[in-house]
Amino acid sequence: MDTQPTRRTIISPSRRGFILGTGSLLALPLVGCGGGGDSVERPLLAETSSGVLSGEVNGQVISYKGIPYAQAPMGALRFKSPKPVNFTGVRRDAKAFGAASIQTNTTWIYEPPTNQAEDCLSLNVWAPTTGASLPVVVWLHGGGFRSGATSMSLMDGQKLAQMGVVVVTVNYRLGALGHLAHPDFADPDTGATANWAVQDQVAALQWVKANIKAFGGDPNNVTLSGQSGGAMNSIMIAQNPKWRPLVSRLYLVSPPDVSTPFGFSLADAAVYTEVIAQRLGTTPKGLAGVSGLDIHNAELALSRAALPASVTTGRAFRIAPLVDGSNYLSDWIKTPFPANLPVVVTYDLTEGSFFTDLYDNLAKKSSSPPLPATHEALAGQVAGYLGSMGIAADKAPGVIAAYRAAALADGRADVPGDLWTEIFGDSILRNYGVRLANQVAAAGGSARLATYMHPILPPARGVPHCAELPFLFGTYDQPYYKDKFGTSPVEAELSQKWMRSLTSFAANSNSMFSDDTPWPVYAKDHSNTARIGDVGSGVSFGPLPKAAQLAVWDPLLGF
Incomplete structure (x- = not known):
């Protein structure tokens, strides 16, 4: 965080001046589809509850990275609902991605993140340099609830933002730190005992609702998009009446279902947590004082081991969202879907391969x-x-x-x-x-x-x-992906079609x-x-x- 005095004038977003170091204006047109319909210029400095953020210009897009949307979920806040941050007025450089959650890796599609930590609740914003009341796309990555990081070149929001939308990508708790559950974890504010990862995602959406105007986004036009586990979490959020107002539509890529007995029941998840705590020489409450990396490693070891005979669920997924009646109301595929919520669902031809x-x-x-x-x-x-x-x-x-x-x-x-x-x-x-x-x-x-x-x-x-992921973000030609997906004109056109299908849907559901x-x-x-x-x-x-x-x-x- 940069709290040093600066000569650069901080301009309120309401003045709509895009001020560079010299004070000159940079006005660039939107590309492709988008909302707003005007050429209003935006400040380089965005005033938010997370601070006065200094972004970085790349062509027609400003990016803001590593923005904290909740307090670090460590110590007494581990296995608790996310708590809001308030850095209003504090100058913050937002040019580097935040740490990824401690995780395992899915290396075919995900580059292993080099920066992992418990202090991982950050998001990133890519916004066109001009425009007002633009459609907003919030992206929740997948990864089997155990892996993923928005710092990967795969999820760079630059090319989507060039098409006239504000793009937000979200880091959240993964693995044991995002999904262990036990009655002793009960949060004093929310009463929650499980589903920390999906609560993180909701906290990010609440941050978007409160702050996205500073980036030219429309807080009442938010498309929630996710892939795999992120798509499942998106559905859970939309089906919950207390969170439904945060979402205007859903764009879902390969949502799974991991309901019982495939995944844990709430009771069996508590037993699982107790076994992990015993292996670490403590109790579920005592896990607050154990290294997060130690908890992660202990859970990984247990995920491959036999469980007590009393545990009859979690046969395939021992880390996943849990039906708790509060954050995850009921098995999503057997729960009525909001009738007025437009949705896109996509799958790959041979998902199982x-x-x-x-x-x-x-x-x-x-x-x-x-x-x-x-x-x-x-x-x-x-x-x-x-x-x-x-x-x-x-x-x-x-x-x-x-x-x-x-x-x-x-x-x-x-x-x-x-x-x-x-x-x-x-x-x-x-x-x-x-x-x-x-x-x-x-x-x-x-x-x-x-x-x-x-x-x-x-x-x-x-x-x-x-x-389809590298095509949805236009990152198929990045070094980690080009030999897997190709970079011919065919791939370039496919990418354009994927991106346009998302940005046009985000604009008006059509x-x-x-x-x-x-x-x-x-x-x-x-x-x-x-x-x-x-x-x-x-x-x-x-x-x-x-x-x-x-x-x-x-x-x-x-x-």
């Missing part, structure tokens, strides 16, 4: 276990997997038969490895977002559904979970692609599904790919 068949072209090695090579091996794999979901293993032959029949009907290969990829990806990911789109469409709401179909570069194959092709609202008969990248960089509309195979999950998951 991220987990089952992933080759890293940069590291030049596989990052997933070998695929089942025989039908006998597939049967054993599926039976064990269904058991982890609380589904009887004897259902495995029926699941495999349904997927084989769907593959043959579509003209796809029915080899065991491909069937396993489809079964896994649908069961944890694609099945749920399609159900959400169907639910919204059946209720007469506004939903758009897309399948991303452009394959990653060989020798890797498929369109795995996370494959999404379109970069060639001005409108994205029609999804219909309950599965028509009007967008197919992005099905041929080169093209976008077409029609029936949902691989819809028939999803029906097998209806009785198994209780729908």
Whole structure:
């Protein structure tokens, strides 16, 4: 924090002067779509509750990085609801990203963050240099609730902001520090005993509501967007009546469902926390005095170990949001979706290949276990997997038969490895977002559904979970991604289409692609599904790919 006197004049945002060190004005037009409709210039210094922030200009965008939106969740504030900050009037340099939460890494898509700490509750803003009342996009990263950082080149908001929106990316607590739960953690202000990560995200949204005008954003026009775990958290926030007013619409990328027994019940999560505390020689309350890194490492070790026989949930996810009746009201896919909330849902064509068949072209090695090579091996794999979901293993032959029949009907290969990829990806990911789109469409709401179909570069194959992310941010050509995704004109056009679909949706809920092709609202008969990248960089509309195979999950998951 910089509290030293400065000769640069601090200009109130209400004066709309964009003051540089020399006092000269820089007025640049907006690019692409956007709100506001004027050429109002914005101050380089933004006055917020987090301080008077000094940003950095890059072309037509000002960025502000590492902005604290809540107090450091350490010591007495560990395993507590986030507490607001108030640095009003304090000069703060906002040109460097804040620390990421202590975490494990998902290296195929996420660059390992070098700066990790418990003091991680910060956000970043990219804003056009001109314009007022602009649409706002708040991004919640994914990472299996264990990894992710907004400092990664993947999530740079520069190119989206160039298209006329204010972009906010959020760091929040991950892993054990964001998800352990116990009655002894009860927050004195909120009563919360769980779900610290989603409460962090809500605190960031509340900060946006209070401060985004200083960056030219409209606090009443906020699109909440997230991928994977971040998409699931976005839905949880929108479904909660006390938080619903913070969100104008949702743009969801590959939301999963990790409800019990896949994830923990609240009671079993408390047992898990007690075991961790015992391993560290303390009690749940005593964890406030233990190193955060020690807690992280102890939980990682326990995540791979057997639990007491009394624990019957958490069979696949031991770190995830928990239904607590306050912050996470109920299993999101079985909870009514707000009828007046426009939503976009997107999935990758072979979501499961991220987990089952992933080759890293940069590291030049596989990052997933070998695929089942025989039908006998597939049967054993599926039976064990269904058991982890609380589904009887004897259902495995029926699941495999349904997927084989769907593959043959579509003209796809029915080899065991491909069937396993489809079964896994649908069961944890694609099945749920399609159900959400169907639910919204059946209720007469506004939903758009897309399948991303452009394959990653060989020798890797498929369109795995996370494959669209570098295109959504226009960062596909960054060093960490170019050998995985490509940098040809096809990829450049795909990226433009992805970005435009988000920024136009954020402007007024009517999404379109970069060639001005409108994205029609999804219909309950599965028509009007967008197919992005099905041929080169093209976008077409029609029936949902691989819809028939999803029906097998209806009785198994209780729908």
